[in-house]
Amino acid sequence: MKKTSFMKRFSLSFPLFWLTLCCFILGQFIKSLKEADGTSLSLGLEYFSLLLGTILLGLALSELFTRILKDAPINLMKSIIQTLQLRHFLYQQEVSKIKMNSNTHSPNPITAQFNRSMRKSMIDITQHQVAVLIKVPHTQQGQKLLKTVEGQIKEELSSRNTAYFFSEFERHKNELWLIGTRK
Numbered sequence: 001m002k003k004t005s006f007m008k009r010f011s012l013s014f015p016l017f018w019l020t021l022c023c024f025i026l027g028q029f030i031k032s033l034k035e036a037d038g039t040s041l042s043l044g045l046e047y048f049s050l051l052l053g054t055i056l057l058g059l060a061l062s063e064l065f066t067r068i069l070k071d072a073p074i075n076l077m078k079s080i081i082q083t084l085q086l087r088h089f090l091y092q093q094e095v096s097k098i099k100m101n102s103n104t105h106s107p108n109p110i111t112a113q114f115n116r117s118m119r120k121s122m123i124d125i126t127q128h129q130v131a132v133l134i135k136v137p138h139t140q141q142g143q144k145l146l147k148t149v150e151g152q153i154k155e156e157l158s159s160r161n162t163a164y165f166f167s168e169f170e171r172h173k174n175e176l177w178l179i180g181t182r183k
Helices: 005-033 038-070 073-090 109-118 140-160
Strands: 122-125 129-135 164-166 170-172 175-182
Touching: 005 038, 005 073, 005 122, 038 073, 073 109, 073 122, 073 140, 109 129, 109 140, 129 140, 129 164, 140 164, 140 175
Parallel strands: none
Antiparallel strands: 122 129, 129 175, 164 175, 170 175
């Protein structure tokens, strides 16, 4: 299966948003220092954040126009909201036992790798179908963890999208797809 245009644009726009915000804040911070050498750097960061913001706006508007022409714009908002909800649902909050000589908690490497893969999952909702993409973790333990929550994922998506029938999960290389068709 191939990623939809929404999935491609969303995976680009989310990190681009944070990069734009960081460049803008850093530019404002350097500008507030009012150093003689910092003004050109601050101006460069402001222009760079403006360029990134323009690219981000272009991505958002192109997806919005695509949805207006081929689908409903409300489905764009549903796709974004349910993508963020799915990522939150899939996040595992397990930490390993406390180390003997320190009072700090160290994250479980299996859970950390699993969460890294789950951060890339996406949902695209259109009038006729719901496409769910979940990246499969690279480790055997992470894949086993994903296999144990597959039923919960399907149940969660079915309860959020009651107008759709969901098929079984299909694996294509390192991606797990779940397709829902309208009843």
